[in-house]
Amino acid sequence: MKSNSISSLRFGTVGFASVLILSVLASVPAFAELKIGLVLERSGKDDKSFNASAYQGVKRAEKELGVTTKTVEAPDNSAYESLQRAFAEKKFDLIIAVGFHQLEAVKKNAARFPDQKFLLVDEDAKAPNVRSVMFEEHEGSYLVGALAALHAKGGKIGFIGGMDVPLIRRFEMGYVAGAKKINPKAEVFSNYLGVTGEAWNNPPKAKELALDQYTRGAEVIFVAAGNSGLGVFDAAAEKQKLAIGVDSNQNWIKPGFILSSMLKRVDESVFDSIKMFKDGKFTTGLIRYGVKSKGVDYALDENNAKLVTAADKKTLEELRADIIKGKIKVPDYYLVQKRK
Amino acid sequence: MSAIEFRGVSKRFGNFYANRNLSFQVKTGTIHGLIGENGAGKSTAMKALFGIYPLDEGEILVQGKPAKIRNPVHAMKFGIGMVHQHFMLAGTETVLDNIILGHEPGWIWIKRDQALSELKKISTLYGLHFEKWDHPVSSLSVGEQQRVEILKLLYQRSDVLILDEPTAVLTPQEVKELFQNLKKLKDEGKTIILISHKLKEVLEFTDAITVMRRGESVGTKVTAETNEDELAQMMVGRPVSFTYQGERKMFANASDMKPVVRIRDLSVESSTEPVKKVSFELRPGEILGVAGVQGNGQSELLRYLTDPKKFTKSAQGEYFFQGQDASHLGPLEIRAKGMGLVPEDRLSEGLLLQQDMTENFLLGQHQDSRYQKNGLLLRKKATEAVNAKIKEFDIRPPFTTVWSGRMSGGNQQKLVIARALDSNPSVLYVAHPTRGVDVGAIEKIHDAIVQERNRGKAILLFSSELDELMDLCDRMLVFFNGEIRSEYKRSEFDTWSIGRVMGGGDR
Amino acid sequence: MKSVMNASLKSFLKSAAGALLGFFIGLIICKLAGESPIKVLKVLYQSSFGTGYDFGMTLFYTAPLILTGLAVAIPFKAGLFNIGAEGQLTIGALAAAWAGVLGAHLQSPAIAIGFAFILSFLAGGVWGAIPGYLKAKRGSHEVITTIMLNFIAAGATAYFTLYSIKDPDSSQAETIPIPPVFHLKPFQIFNGAPMGELILVLIGIVLLLHFILWNSVWGYELKAIGENERAAETYGISKQKVWLSSMFVAGGIAGLVGVVEVLGNAHRFKIGFSADYGFVGIAVALVARGNILGILPSAFLFGILQKGAGSLDLETDKVTRDLSYIIQGLIILGVASEGIWDSLKLIRRKKNA
Structure with missing residues (x-):
């Protein structure tokens, strides 16, 4: 990872140099990859459920949309704020926070970094730079x-x-x-x-x-x-x-x-949001996934074809x-x- | 032919030599005494022989051949067995199971019948009469438990038996019986090493004696050619007296003085050994002895006397202290009324082994207004007091910052006694003041006790050393089975009579 | 006095050596995992000292560990093993949130905060005193009762959170927020990290407890019971009193975690807020070797590792938050295995002999 962005805040000259490099990189479209930061809950990407689903969505985006992603699993419920903040300070393009536990942290960081875009899953942050996704x-x-x-x-x-x-x-x-x-x-x-x-x-x-x-x-x-x-x-x-x-x-x-x-298609919602972001169609505010958008649904496949x-x-x-x-x-x- | 030979054996702990260039021989088929003050290195030497400590220098020969004994199990293979001072028996298991433990015959199922018939053969062969094979060990007397330990060694086919202070817990009769049994073993060709600090019994029952001092051997004597004075001099490096030689102030009117402690019809229920309807009075200026084999209610009596509050539900009878009812008081309250205590076992009841002398000195005095103010300790004052006691009692090493656990038994006991006397109590409860204490310290401690008596203190002295009681006491109560079986005046003291009563017999 | 200081200094150095050894082995594991140990050290340093915010967050993690470390170390001096700090701090935190409800009318921050302090301490204290009482009266083993009470605390606080003082505007399991008058102000230089003067108060508490344990009659009785129960009793010290009081104080101190969290950070009680502070507190006390002053560096060390857990995940490719826990474990092992040194010496001597 390019870890120099934190230190750039403290060392003016180095910071200036890296800003230069970054802006040079940004001006060349071919190299401008989107950087997506994913902050998972304490239960992590192996929870076979909610966080796993979000992780799959991000991985799919990485494969299909060619974005760069970095995933962190919070070690405790007080770590969300500093992890999101670290992504923001590293100038990630989109920070995805999964789980209602992250609500407070997203609210604080959204206010602290008004130009930073966030995606919050499962809660409504009510902030202008946050896309909140909730499921019915x-x-x-x-x-x-x-x-x-x-x-x-x-x-x-x-x-x-x-x-x-x-x-x-x-x-x-x-x-x-x-x-x-x-x-x-x-x-x-x-x-x-x-x-x-x-x-x-x-x-x-x-x-x-x-x-x-x-x-x-x-x-x-x-x-x-x-x-x-x-x-x-x-x-x-x-x-x-x-x-x-x-x-x-x-x-x-x-x-x-x-x-x-x-x-509960967390993966879909995450993937869709990243795709919109890439296409420049990212919107903020509360998005509700209900039966209409099939964000919540009942599952049908060969395993239960005979039952239903x-x-x-x-x-x-x-x-x-x-x-x-x-x-x-x-x-x-x-x-x-x-x-x- | 030597069964065991030490050749220049040294064992260091840090810079301290517990054994230094130790050499002596134990002849096969003899009883060999190993004597010395506490801390002279007897136990270290035996632990080295038993494979518990590795040697730093020198070698040990078994049956003439150098032996590198790695651990106790290995020692048993060389035919060496040990009866420890504190028996290594499982109290709830039967005698038989205790004996065969570790050497059970049979592969999957234990062949107890086979073991039993072998044991019966052994006990007949060596004349060790025993029948309670299927009793739990806890139901046996101390003497019987010791016999179980010896049988266990014989069952393991030990040729060399080490006995560490075997007589400390026995009545004079049991002591006699033990040595008769040891003699039978000797006659059957076994070798016995006897660790002791009681010169009398060593002189009476051994064939040869090795005296140790400061980790070294001072010399080995043929028992028949030596005497008590010579051995004692070898042990301490100077002449020692065995009977109290100090001045003994006479209180002609002692029996007329008002008792400071009065016990009437006291019974204490207990899971170990109850106290049954005990009555006595303790007067100023007398030492009242409490004699008896361990486990006949003396411990329970002492515990009650120092902390009756704990026994409010389980005790009946009167306890008057300084003329006032004390049956509801706790230790600190009785202490405030003028009680000083030297507890039975200084290690488990008297000291904080990982604390320094000052902290230990404060134990029980920590609420005394001399050493605390508004809930904060006055440590400086306590340290000053300890320094004074160090001088008065010659406590070594003379530094208040030494952990009590690093002091020798004698110095620990001096500290305990100094603490008991610090508040100038009018009544002293003293238990086993010289247990595990070296000869030099014994003198000092006996002197302190008699001095207190001469100052008019009332002293209740518990001891398992009959000699000590006979030496110091003005009167003696003999306990058996939780009762006072008999009371002796000083003029009536007689070892054999008292010994009989201690064993449950008549005067 | 001097030798006591020397002894505790020696013990501290031993502990530090053990911790370093554990840390070193952890770095070797990083190397094996394909990550440069230098980088790991850098990340840990940056994550705890890099910016004012980072340092503030590290202190925020340190603060509860100071308290739970004390909550384990104090009863330990009396010979008790308090596994219940987690439950005690949970109860204390709920009490802090409740203080906000009861004291909604309060105007003065000093009174409001003091009120929450006292309520948290009392609630945690009573919760801690229960196993103390059970041990004193019924002989129940404190390890079992404190573990049980952890579960009961989790259940009881969840009940009150969901059914008594739940925030009706929140879809989460959390209580209604405490009024602003209760809020503790963080230091500006920490740039958003929720830690302020409170850390100085906690250091003061450590110093005060050190003084009390060393100089007071109560502290003396505590240590005497812990070192030799029978001797202490023979000389008139009541173990019941010591057990009850030490567990009350320990529980109360653990309860103050509620102040750190509720007044300083979340401004409400949230189910599951604790990063296992009560259990990490056991490790903190162990590494401090029961030395009260040693709690401070020990808690700080674990604070660094807790803060660093997320940063390692973020800043490196191979090392995840789990490595931080592995290092924690290795440090505990390194400290606990101090006995190994002695046996190594013994083996060497045996070989030479």
Whole structure:
């Protein structure tokens, strides 16, 4: 990496020289590569979920768009600000901050570096130089909730959340609403794995909870719990029941037992933003990815082709159309919370 | 033929020679005494022989051949076994399992029957009568446990048996029995090395004696050709007296004086050894001895006397201190009323081994208004006081900054006693003041105790050394099984009578 | 006194040598990973001293470690192993946020900040005193109870955060922000890093505790129980009192991490804000060898490494944040394995013999 930009701030002459070199480089289009800095959450690029998805988006951009990227994983929740700041001081063109934990840091740095462009995923920074991307998880959850109810003849389904935080409550609320739309008498069991970060990484406990819900009669369980979801899939296979995955397409993990996955296309949003930036079409402000743009969606592939029938698909697409038209108002936990 | 021979053996710790050019021979089939003051290097020499310490110089010969013994297990292969001062037995396991531990017959399952029949053969052969094979070791008396240790060595086919201070924990009767047994072993061809600082028993039971001083051998004597005076002189390098020679002030009216401590019908429940209905009075100007084999309630009595508050639920009876009910007081409160304490075991109960003399001196006095003000310690004053004590008691090394753990046993004990006397208490509870202490320090300590008595202090003296009690006390209580079995006046003192009572017999 | 100073100096030097050794091995690993050790050193230096902001951030990481290092070292002097600093600081941080709710009407910064200080200390202290009490009364082992209480603290604070004083305008798991009167002002030269006079207060706390432990009757009793429980009891020192008080003080000091985080940085309580400060505090105390003054350099060292973890990831191609943790681990090993020197000497002597 060209690490001289930090020291250039302190040593005038060297700084001047490097500014000269940089401007020379910038004036030659052939060599002007876009530099993208990606700051991931503590869980890092191997979390098989949210951060992994963002990382894939960036890597895809690197390959297809020919941009230079650098990824850092924050060692703790206080490091976001200094990592973003370091990218800004190194004059990266676009800084991508993934995860709602980075909200405060992006706000501060956006104010400190008004000419720097940021992309914040999963929160709204409300700053003129930040593109904020949020996902309407409740809409996607609504669809898989309806799908779950279609496959629960006894009317009993389950939800297993990771850490008990508002975001996951949002999943749950949409899911329940979707199920009730199909079957107003549907009964939804709900469990959360815990209140610490460990909740995202505890498959054994998730399995126990899932087994319990299946025993109580649940036929489909939607799990939004990061890595812990693997335990639920195990339980589904063991009990010959169904589960629904989350964030990325997890249908392949236990084919035949995973009804679908509630997709949250972080990779798409990241890739799209980089592409827009390259094409000079980058816009700031809040962008919501809902069922309309398919930023949230249910997953269909060869692994669940036999499970999801044509009739199912038809019902879901009707629901999607109604949401887009505004005929269906999916309850949003964030708004419900605020009203309280 | 020598079973063991040391040839110019040296063992250094840093610059300090624990053994220096040590040479002596132990003849096969004899009982060989190894004596010397504390810190003379006896234990170091035996640990070197047992393979615990590597030698710095010289060599050790076993049966005439040079032997490089690497560790205790290796030592056993040379036929060398050791009974440590603190027994190495697992209390909850049976006698049999303790003995065969490490040498279990059988490959997957232990053949206990085979071991037992072999052990029975051994015990008959050597005349070591024993039957409680299936009892847990913790249920045995100290003497029996020692016999288990010896049987264990025989089972391991040891030819050379090292016994470290074997008589410290025994009654006179048990001591006699032990030496009868050792003699039988000797007659069967075993070699026995006896580490001791009790000249009397060494003289009585050994064939030859090696005297050590400052890590070196002063000489080896045939027992029959030497005597107590000569050995003692060799040990300390100067003549020593064994009976207290100082002035003993007479208190003709001692029995009429008002007691400072009065105990009536005191019972203390305890998981170890309860105290049962004990009554006695302690008067100014007397040393009242408490005799008994370890584990007959004396420890519990002492613990109660210094900290009755801890026993409010488990003790019954009266405890008056200076005429006031003391049964609800804690250690600091009793101390404030005039109690000084020399605890049973200075290492575990008396000292902070990784602290210097000043810190140790403050222990128990840290709330005394002389050494603290508004919750802050007055260390300078304490250090001044320690310096005075160093002079008064000849404590060495004479620096207040020395860690107590780096001092010799005798000097540690002097520090403990100096601390106990610092507040000028009217009552002293003193336990085993000379245990593990060298001859020179013993004199000094005995002198201090008698001086305090002569000044009119009331002293309760606990000791397992009958000689010491007989030497110092004005009266003596003999404990057995948690009770006071008998009380002796000074004029009635008699080793054999007291020994019988200590063992549970009649006067 | 002189020899005591010498002894602690010697112990400090030994510790420093061990730390250096661990660090050196860490650099060798960098080399093996294909990264120049010189570069790694440069990055670590730049990341902690490069700019005022960097230095401020390093101090920001150091501050909680000073407190948790103390929270481990003090009970350790009394023979207790406090694994519960993480829970104690979590409770303390929630209390600091709560102070903002309770003291919303306060006008004077001094009173507001003092109030938050006291509340954090008391909350952490009570949380720390629980295992002290359980040990004193029931004999429960403090290692087990403090670990359990860490979980309970996480659960309890999450509950209060989500259901009692949650920020209704936030979609995150965090409490309502504290009023500006509670905010601690950072130093200007730190250029945005959230650290100000507080660091001087913390250094003052270390010096004060050093003085108290060495000179007070309480400190004496603490050390006596820690060194030889039986002897201390024989001479009238109550271990129950010592356990309870030392754990209360330790918990209270850990609780002050809440002041660093809530008043100084986030201005609210966020679930999961701690970078495992409570556990790194164990390492801080270990490297300081229980020496109270040694906590300062030790915490600073770990602060540098924590700050450097992200920078290494950012500035080098091969080395990730994990290397920083490896170096942390190696430093702890280097310090802890001081005994190895002695055994090496012994082996050499044996060979010569």
